[in-house]
Amino acid sequence: MTTRTSLLTIAALLVAAAGVAGAQDARLALIRDNATRDVVNAQLVSASSMRLPAEPFVSKALEGVAKKATLKSIRSAMAALEKRMKTAYDLLGPSATVDELAAGADAISMGVSEKTIKQMRDRAPNRSIAMELGVITELVARGVPAKKAAAMMLDLMARGATGVQLTALGRDVQGDVAAGLKPDVALDLRGRGVLSLLPPPPTVSNVNVRPR
Amino acid sequence: MITDERDEVIDRAARSLSALPMVNPMAVLEITAAAAVHRSMRPARARAVLGWFRRPSLSLASTGLLMAAALVVGFVTRAALTGAAETLGTQTSEHPVLTPAADAGAASRGVPVPMVYDAKNARSVTVVGDFNSWDPAATPMTRVGVDGPWAATVFAKPGRHVYAFLVDGTTLVADPRSPRARDNDYGGDASVLMVPTP
Numbered sequence: 001m002t003t004r005t006s007l008l009t010i011a012a013l014l015v016a017a018a019g020v021a022g023a024q025d026a027r028l029a030l031i032r033d034n035a036t037r038d039v040v041n042a043q044l045v046s047a048s049s050m051r052l053p054a055e056p057f058v059s060k061a062l063e064g065v066a067k068k069a070t071l072k073s074i075r076s077a078m079a080a081l082e083k084r085m086k087t088a089y090d091l092l093g094p095s096a097t098v099d100e101l102a103a104g105a106d107a108i109s110m111g112v113s114e115k116t117i118k119q120m121r122d123r124a125p126n127r128s129i130a131m132e133l134g135v136i137t138e139l140v141a142r143g144v145p146a147k148k149a150a151a152m153m154l155d156l157m158a159r160g161a162t163g164v165q166l167t168a169l170g171r172d173v174q175g176d177v178a179a180g181l182k183p184d185v186a187l188d189l190r191g192r193g194v195l196s197l198l199p200p201p202p203t204v205s206n207v208n209v210r211p212r
Numbered sequence: 213m214i215t216d217e218r219d220e221v222i223d224r225a226a227r228s229l230s231a232l233p234m235v236n237p238m239a240v241l242e243i244t245a246a247a248a249v250h251r252s253m254r255p256a257r258a259r260a261v262l263g264w265f266r267r268p269s270l271s272l273a274s275t276g277l278l279m280a281a282a283l284v285v286g287f288v289t290r291a292a293l294t295g296a297a298e299t300l301g302t303q304t305s306e307h308p309v310l311t312p313a314a315d316a317g318a319a320s321r322g323v324p325v326p327m328v329y330d331a332k333n334a335r336s337v338t339v340v341g342d343f344n345s346w347d348p349a350a351t352p353m354t355r356v357g358v359d360g361p362w363a364a365t366v367f368a369k370p371g372r373h374v375y376a377f378l379v380d381g382t383t384l385v386a387d388p389r390s391p392r393a394r395d396n397d398y399g400g401d402a403s404v405l406m407v408p409t410p
Contacts, residue, residue: 131409174391
């Protein structure tokens with residue numbers, strides 16, 4: 001091995017070591033149990049290799065610690081999160097923000113279909129849809145059927161509903177359901193209320209269709 | 213006898229030398245001078261190392277080495293700074309007072325959301341949730357008055373968040389004022405926070 005090759009090898013090893021050091025989030029010091037910390041670190045390395053952000057995994061791990069979950073439970077939760085995050089990444093695209101990916105993973109966890117998430121991305125390809133994903137997740141969590149929630153959300157996005165309107169819709173449905181209203185009925189009522197404030201949907205242009 | 217043997221050796225050496233061609237003394241001088249000049253023109257050690265790095269065949273090695281050095285220095289510095297931050301966090305958790313420093317950079321952290329929780333017998337309460345990575349030291353609550361509720365402000369980005377209150381550092385309690393969140397991973401009590409776009 002020549003001097004140059006040796007130096008190149010040393011440099012590569014140093015870069016790899018620094019990368020491993022970087023993968024270790026300082027907040028993981030909150031995990032007292034060494035075995036759990038090792039599992040989380042291994043998960044972070046795995047996520048990094050899939051180009052997934054570390055933040056949701058750190059949060060999930062510390063949530064498990066806060067809830068006094070067992071090592072097995074934390075390991076299982078993180079593996080499931082990785083699967084959901086990977087799906088969200090595939091659906092939302094490589095330009096998706098960390099918040100979008102986390103919201104997408106939450107939506108999948110709650111039962112929102114992959115098709116719906118893809119359609120939402122297509123409705124707003126150039127901006128974050130983390131908030132929209134959060135609202136549809138909450139609607140489904142309150143008991144609104146996933147298909148009904150998807151249809152309403154896609155309609156609202158197509159009509160240009162604002163973030164404030166969508167968040168208000170989610171909270172209103174929360175309140176209605178807590179008050180005893182059926183979730184789908186609550187969404188119908190509140191959704192129609194928001195839609196009435198929005199401009200009409202764009203119609204199909206007939207300029208290229210010649211009258212017979 | 214010994215003297216004779218020495219003479220014989222000297223004679224043999226003289227004969228060998230005399231067989232060699234004649235040396236021009238000026239040529240010897242020129243060669244010596246040229247060698248001295250060549251020695252003086254040889255690059256210094258530092259210049260030699262620099263030249264080594266400048267050679268095209270070494271660009272990858274040089275870049276790798278420099279990157280590694282920079283990364284190592286960066287990570288060592290980061291570790292030192294993180295350690296200092298953790299120390300500060302521990303001190304804050306022992307004395308749960310919201311300082312101006314805690315509010316710094318609020319805009320980048322999200323929308324401020326006030327939190328209130330009634331727990332008269334609690335010794336300490338903190339807010340934990342996905343907006344602060346469930347870090348029990350991140351958002352300590354302060355008691356309002358002597359027997360009043362516990363209060364704090366969290367900063368969350370627009371969207372749906374899950375959170376809970378950690379009472380006395382051990383008991384996780386859902387917010388009675390908010391809807392419950394179903395947790396498919398761990399179970400347990402938590403609440404939902406919907407943060408609107410500012």
